[in-house]
Amino acid sequence: MSDVYVFLGPTMPRDDAARELDAVFLPPVAQGDVIRVAERKPAAIGIIDGFFECVPAVWHKEILFAIRQGIPVFGASSMGALRAAELHPFGMIGVGSIFEAYRDGRLEDDDEVAIQHGPAELGYPMLSEAMVNIRRTLADAEAEGVLSPDVTNALESIAKELPYRERGYGRVLRLAGGMGVDAQELARFKGWLPAGRVDQKREDARLMLRTVRRFLGQEVALPEPRFHFEHTALFDRAVREAVHVA
Structure with a gap:
Protein backbone atom coordinates (compact mmCIF):
# COMPACT_ATOMS: atom_id res chain seq x y z
CA MET A 1 0.00 0.00 0.00
CA SER A 2 1.22 3.52 -0.77
CA ASP A 3 2.11 5.78 2.09
CA VAL A 4 -0.34 8.12 3.74
CA TYR A 5 0.92 11.68 4.25
CA VAL A 6 -0.45 13.91 7.01
CA PHE A 7 0.41 17.58 7.52
CA LEU A 8 0.58 18.11 11.27
CA GLY A 9 1.90 20.79 13.61
CA PRO A 10 0.78 22.18 16.98
CA THR A 11 -2.68 20.61 17.05
CA MET A 12 -1.44 17.19 18.15
CA PRO A 13 1.91 15.69 19.24
CA ARG A 14 3.37 13.53 16.50
CA ASP A 15 3.81 10.55 18.84
CA ASP A 16 0.10 10.64 19.71
CA ALA A 17 -0.82 10.88 16.03
CA ALA A 18 1.41 7.94 15.15
CA ARG A 19 -0.50 5.79 17.63
CA GLU A 20 -3.70 6.52 15.71
CA LEU A 21 -2.44 6.07 12.14
CA ASP A 22 0.59 4.60 10.40
CA ALA A 23 1.51 7.60 8.25
CA VAL A 24 4.30 9.90 7.15
CA PHE A 25 3.82 13.02 9.27
CA LEU A 26 4.99 16.24 7.65
CA PRO A 27 5.18 19.81 8.99
CA PRO A 28 2.17 22.12 8.60
CA VAL A 29 1.14 22.43 4.96
CA ALA A 30 2.20 25.40 2.86
CA GLN A 31 1.75 26.36 -0.76
CA GLY A 32 3.12 23.69 -3.09
CA ASP A 33 3.32 20.91 -0.49
CA VAL A 34 0.22 19.05 -1.66
CA ILE A 35 1.50 19.14 -5.24
CA ARG A 36 4.77 17.54 -4.14
CA VAL A 37 3.02 14.86 -2.11
CA ALA A 38 0.49 14.14 -4.88
CA GLU A 39 3.36 13.36 -7.25
CA ARG A 40 4.21 10.39 -5.00
CA LYS A 41 0.76 8.85 -5.61
CA PRO A 42 -0.06 8.32 -1.93
CA ALA A 43 -2.94 6.23 -0.62
CA ALA A 44 -4.33 9.37 1.05
CA ILE A 45 -3.43 12.88 2.16
CA GLY A 46 -4.51 14.38 5.47
CA ILE A 47 -4.37 18.08 6.29
CA ILE A 48 -4.60 19.18 9.91
CA ASP A 49 -2.29 22.16 10.36
CA GLY A 50 -1.10 24.71 7.84
CA PHE A 51 1.00 27.84 7.60
CA PHE A 52 -0.49 31.23 6.73
CA GLU A 53 0.32 34.94 6.95
CA CYS A 54 4.14 34.91 6.63
CA VAL A 55 4.16 31.74 4.49
CA PRO A 56 1.89 31.30 1.44
CA ALA A 57 -1.04 29.05 2.43
CA VAL A 58 -1.90 25.85 0.60
CA TRP A 59 -3.79 26.54 -2.64
CA HIS A 60 -7.29 25.26 -3.14
CA LYS A 61 -6.23 24.26 -6.63
CA GLU A 62 -3.44 21.96 -5.53
CA ILE A 63 -5.94 20.06 -3.37
CA LEU A 64 -8.24 19.78 -6.39
CA PHE A 65 -5.22 18.60 -8.37
CA ALA A 66 -4.75 15.70 -5.92
CA ILE A 67 -8.46 14.87 -5.85
CA ARG A 68 -8.57 14.83 -9.64
CA GLN A 69 -5.81 12.21 -9.60
CA GLY A 70 -7.94 9.95 -7.45
CA ILE A 71 -6.14 10.67 -4.17
CA PRO A 72 -8.49 11.01 -1.18
CA VAL A 73 -7.76 14.24 0.70
CA PHE A 74 -9.00 14.58 4.29
CA GLY A 75 -9.15 17.74 6.38
CA ALA A 76 -9.87 18.59 10.02
CA SER A 77 -9.16 20.83 12.98
CA SER A 78 -7.33 23.83 11.58
CA MET A 79 -6.26 24.62 8.00
CA GLY A 80 -7.65 21.21 7.10
CA ALA A 81 -11.10 22.15 8.37
CA LEU A 82 -11.03 25.48 6.53
CA ARG A 83 -10.07 23.95 3.19
CA ALA A 84 -12.46 21.01 3.60
CA ALA A 85 -15.37 23.36 4.26
CA GLU A 86 -14.55 25.20 1.05
CA LEU A 87 -13.83 22.14 -1.08
CA HIS A 88 -16.16 19.42 0.20
CA PRO A 89 -18.51 19.95 -2.80
CA PHE A 90 -15.54 18.95 -4.99
CA GLY A 91 -14.64 15.82 -3.06
CA MET A 92 -12.41 16.84 -0.16
CA ILE A 93 -13.42 14.85 2.92
CA GLY A 94 -13.99 16.97 6.04
CA VAL A 95 -14.05 15.45 9.50
CA GLY A 96 -15.05 16.76 12.91
CA SER A 97 -17.06 19.45 14.65
CA ILE A 98 -14.92 22.36 13.47
CA PHE A 99 -15.24 21.36 9.82
CA GLU A 100 -19.01 20.99 10.25
CA ALA A 101 -19.30 24.43 11.85
CA TYR A 102 -17.48 26.07 8.93
CA ARG A 103 -19.40 24.04 6.38
CA ASP A 104 -22.74 25.00 7.91
CA GLY A 105 -21.85 28.68 8.32
CA ARG A 106 -21.81 28.67 12.13
CA LEU A 107 -18.17 29.70 11.94
CA GLU A 108 -16.73 32.01 9.30
CA ASP A 109 -13.56 33.69 10.56
CA ASP A 110 -10.19 32.04 9.93
CA ASP A 111 -8.92 33.33 13.29
CA GLU A 112 -11.20 30.83 15.07
CA VAL A 113 -8.57 28.11 14.53
CA ALA A 114 -5.42 30.24 14.44
CA ILE A 115 -2.87 30.08 17.25
CA GLN A 116 0.63 31.26 18.05
CA HIS A 117 3.08 28.38 18.40
CA GLY A 118 6.75 27.70 18.97
CA PRO A 119 9.30 26.22 16.54
CA ALA A 120 9.33 22.77 15.00
CA GLU A 121 12.46 21.81 16.98
CA LEU A 122 10.41 22.06 20.18
CA ARG A 197 -10.71 22.38 29.46
CA VAL A 198 -11.47 20.87 26.04
CA ASP A 199 -9.12 20.80 23.06
CA GLN A 200 -11.63 20.56 20.21
CA LYS A 201 -8.91 20.84 17.59
CA ARG A 202 -7.08 17.81 18.96
CA GLU A 203 -10.31 15.81 19.27
CA ASP A 204 -11.09 16.50 15.61
CA ALA A 205 -7.54 15.64 14.54
CA ARG A 206 -7.75 12.30 16.32
CA LEU A 207 -11.11 11.60 14.70
CA MET A 208 -9.68 12.40 11.26
CA LEU A 209 -6.75 10.02 11.73
CA ARG A 210 -9.12 7.25 12.80
CA THR A 211 -11.39 8.02 9.84
CA VAL A 212 -8.45 7.71 7.42
CA ARG A 213 -7.47 4.39 9.02
CA ARG A 214 -10.98 3.01 8.63
CA PHE A 215 -11.23 4.32 5.08
CA LEU A 216 -8.02 2.56 4.05
CA GLY A 217 -9.04 -0.65 5.78
CA GLN A 218 -12.31 -0.78 3.85
CA GLU A 219 -10.65 0.01 0.50
CA VAL A 220 -13.68 2.08 -0.50
CA ALA A 221 -13.80 3.23 -4.12
CA LEU A 222 -13.88 7.01 -4.44
CA PRO A 223 -16.58 8.61 -6.58
CA GLU A 224 -15.38 10.19 -9.81
CA PRO A 225 -14.58 13.90 -9.25
CA ARG A 226 -17.37 16.00 -10.75
CA PHE A 227 -15.39 19.03 -11.83
CA HIS A 228 -13.15 20.06 -14.67
CA PHE A 229 -9.58 20.81 -13.65
CA GLU A 230 -8.22 23.74 -15.63
CA HIS A 231 -4.48 23.53 -16.28
CA THR A 232 -3.40 27.16 -16.32
CA ALA A 233 0.14 28.25 -17.18
CA LEU A 234 0.59 29.52 -13.61
CA PHE A 235 -0.45 26.23 -12.05
CA ASP A 236 1.62 24.13 -14.44
CA ARG A 237 4.64 26.25 -13.56
CA ALA A 238 3.89 25.68 -9.87
CA VAL A 239 3.83 21.92 -10.51
CA ARG A 240 7.21 22.05 -12.23
CA GLU A 241 8.69 24.11 -9.42
CA ALA A 242 7.23 21.84 -6.74
CA VAL A 243 8.58 18.70 -8.40
CA HIS A 244 11.99 20.39 -8.78
CA VAL A 245 12.04 21.22 -5.06
CA ALA A 246 10.99 17.68 -4.17
Missing part, protein backbone atom coordinates in the same frame (compact mmCIF):
# COMPACT_ATOMS: atom_id res chain seq x y z
CA GLY A 123 7.39 20.24 18.73
CA TYR A 124 5.34 23.35 17.85
CA PRO A 125 4.33 24.17 21.46
CA MET A 126 1.08 26.16 21.63
CA LEU A 127 1.60 29.70 22.89
CA SER A 128 -2.04 30.79 22.64
CA GLU A 129 -5.46 29.12 22.73
CA ALA A 130 -7.68 28.61 19.68
CA MET A 131 -11.01 30.38 19.78
CA VAL A 132 -12.81 27.17 18.84
CA ASN A 133 -11.35 25.51 21.94
CA ILE A 134 -12.41 28.41 24.14
CA ARG A 135 -15.96 28.30 22.76
CA ARG A 136 -16.26 24.56 23.42
CA THR A 137 -14.79 24.83 26.91
CA LEU A 138 -17.09 27.69 27.88
CA ALA A 139 -20.10 25.81 26.52
CA ASP A 140 -19.19 22.75 28.62
CA ALA A 141 -18.68 24.91 31.71
CA GLU A 142 -22.12 26.44 31.24
CA ALA A 143 -23.70 23.03 30.65
CA GLU A 144 -22.19 21.78 33.93
CA GLY A 145 -23.46 24.79 35.87
CA VAL A 146 -20.02 26.29 36.42
CA LEU A 147 -20.88 29.46 34.47
CA SER A 148 -24.10 31.34 33.92
CA PRO A 149 -25.12 32.20 30.34
CA ASP A 150 -24.31 35.88 30.90
CA VAL A 151 -20.78 35.18 32.10
CA THR A 152 -20.25 32.64 29.33
CA ASN A 153 -21.20 35.27 26.76
CA ALA A 154 -18.97 37.86 28.42
CA LEU A 155 -15.92 35.58 28.43
CA GLU A 156 -16.55 34.52 24.85
CA SER A 157 -16.78 38.14 23.71
CA ILE A 158 -13.59 39.09 25.53
CA ALA A 159 -11.70 36.17 23.95
CA LYS A 160 -13.01 36.92 20.47
CA GLU A 161 -11.94 40.56 20.66
CA LEU A 162 -8.34 39.59 21.45
CA PRO A 163 -5.83 39.05 18.62
CA TYR A 164 -5.43 35.32 18.11
CA ARG A 165 -1.80 35.47 19.29
CA GLU A 166 -2.93 36.80 22.69
CA ARG A 167 -5.81 34.44 23.42
CA GLY A 168 -5.54 32.39 26.57
CA TYR A 169 -7.65 31.61 29.60
CA GLY A 170 -5.43 33.57 31.97
CA ARG A 171 -5.63 36.71 29.86
CA VAL A 172 -9.39 36.37 29.42
CA LEU A 173 -9.98 35.89 33.15
CA ARG A 174 -7.82 38.89 34.06
CA LEU A 175 -9.64 41.11 31.61
CA ALA A 176 -13.01 39.84 32.81
CA GLY A 177 -12.09 40.57 36.42
CA GLY A 178 -11.11 44.11 35.48
CA MET A 179 -14.44 44.58 33.73
CA GLY A 180 -16.42 43.64 36.82
CA VAL A 181 -17.56 40.17 35.74
CA ASP A 182 -18.82 38.16 38.73
CA ALA A 183 -15.72 37.22 40.76
CA GLN A 184 -17.25 34.08 42.27
CA GLU A 185 -18.08 32.63 38.87
CA LEU A 186 -14.64 33.48 37.55
CA ALA A 187 -13.02 31.75 40.53
CA ARG A 188 -15.26 28.71 40.08
CA PHE A 189 -14.40 28.53 36.39
CA LYS A 190 -10.68 28.90 37.11
CA GLY A 191 -10.84 25.96 39.53
CA TRP A 192 -12.82 23.85 37.05
CA LEU A 193 -10.60 24.66 34.10
CA PRO A 194 -7.63 22.28 34.60
CA ALA A 195 -9.86 19.20 34.40
CA GLY A 196 -12.65 20.69 32.27
